[in-house]
Amino acid sequence: MDPASLSLSSQKEVLYILGIDTSCDDTGVGIVRVQNGVPEVLANALWSQKVHRQYGGVMPEVASREHVERIDAILEDALVQAGISLSDITAVAATRGPGLVGALLVGLTYGKGLAQGLGVPFYAMHHLEGHIQAAVSEHPDLPFPHLALVVSGGHTHLFKVNAPGQYELVGATRDDAAGEAFDKVARMLGLGYPGGPAISKAAERGDPRGVELPRPLLGQKAFDFSFSGIKTACLLAVKAGVNPENLAASFQFRVVESLVQTTKRAAKALGIRHVVVSGGVAANRALREAFGQSGLRSHFPPMHLNTDNGAMIALAAVKKALKGEQHSDWESEAEAYLPLVQAAH
Incomplete structure (x- = not known):
């Protein structure tokens, strides 16, 4: 199957979007169900790396290694929370930036591989849009x-x-x-x-x-x-x-x-x-x-969606998924400094 041709079926009544965020020192995987156009967070599995406390701040190389070691287990936790299997996932989204570039690469690469393996679209998302959508999703009007x-x-x-x-x-x-x-x-x-x-x-x-x-x-x-x-x-x-x-x-x-x-x-x-x-x-x-x-x-947002997490990235991808976009972001690269919009001045 040509990855570029992957798209969501417009006939699907329920979408399950899996979101991944590894932008800093939290390994987050979330799952959002979209039914009748309405998103609902089913899972928000998160590992907050405690190792950085001894340094008084985040050590980028250590954060990257922690993401690699933990992401499989966090994915499993998310699937258990959501009560679904991996085969139910209809799209995968991951943060491409901004953040620590090494940490971003872990989630972005993992998400692409997962999407290709499942034969579903992949969406590379902006971290700040995820934070915004975490709040907006609670207030649809x-x-x-x-x-x-x-x-x-x-x-x-x-x-x-x-x-x-x-x-x-x-x-x-x-x-x-x-x-x-x-x-x-x-x-x-x-x-x-x-x-x-x-x-x-x-x-x-x-x-x-x-x-x-x-x-x-x-x-x-x-x-x-x-x-x-x-x-x-x-x-x-x-x-x-x-x-x-x-x-x-x-x-x-x-x-x-x-x-x-x-x-x-x-x-x-x-x-x-x-x-x-x-x-x-x-x-x-x-x-x-x-x-x-x-x-x-x-x-x-609800308290559990304030910090970095995967559910907010899945929420940010909802509008792309609902459009049934045929383009998947396979070529997207991790960017440490990625503005959501350019300054007017």
């Missing part, structure tokens, strides 16, 4: 246009979503991603890795006004983000011997304030009320509460 804030360890981007699959970049971080800043400040405070949950827990015992930290990009007309200044201020505060729990609370407060206030300004300028917030940092309770009090109509 979300009006257009709306905003999408993707905030994670490697990404802090604000998009205007004009139609399904049509994105316009509104703002992005000029330096560190928010999740990266959480990791680095947690390491300064000796709280361990990953930093997001550790900072959040410590912040519960601290005073968010206890340490004076700078407000990033104060007075800007654009809708960008910056967290390197806060990170540097935290380092100076640690050297000055401030209370670590107060510093954790103050740091979290400033980051959340920046994310919410910048998104609010963008929404007002563009005349938009609805925003989806996704990515690993979207699991942060303080962020969710702040958006809930922001006056915006805020929508989040």
Whole structure:
């Protein structure tokens, strides 16, 4: 069979899309069933690599090896969760970027091989679109246009979503991603890795006004983000011997304030009320509460779909699968730096 000719049968009443994400240090395989055009997550199997805790951050070569060792077992877990067999799969999708290129190659190559072996189409997907679809899938009646804030360890981007699959970049971080800043400040405070949950827990015992930290990009007309200044201020505060729990609370407060206030300004300028917030940092309770009090109509993914996972990649592939596209992305290569859209400027 010629792989380029593989396509989904338009007569199939139920589609089973298998999604793979190995963009960083989580090995994710998810399965989405699409019936009458409606997607439903049946499985979301995930292995979070604990080995990186000893390094205080992700070691790319180690992450790649962990993906290779674990991906077969995670696929089996996903099939058991979904209650189906491999022969039921009607399409395979995998992340092509952005991410750690070695890690991406594991999932992308595995997905292509799996699709060819099964004789089904293969879709190479964008990691950020997966995060966005994890939230959108929970809110099928979300009006257009709306905003999408993707905030994670490697990404802090604000998009205007004009139609399904049509994105316009509104703002992005000029330096560190928010999740990266959480990791680095947690390491300064000796709280361990990953930093997001550790900072959040410590912040519960601290005073968010206890340490004076700078407000990033104060007075800007654009809708960008910056967290390197806060990170540097935290380092100076640690050297000055401030209370670590107060510093954790103050740091979290400033980051959340920046994310919410910048998104609010963008929404007002563009005349938009609805925003989806996704990515690993979207699991942060303080962020969710702040958006809930922001006056915006805020929508989040379920908690188990916030971090990197395979189910979100399957969800991102739904629109391709429903079109019964005859082209499969066999030639797609892993790309460490892959923009969802180009900056307008």
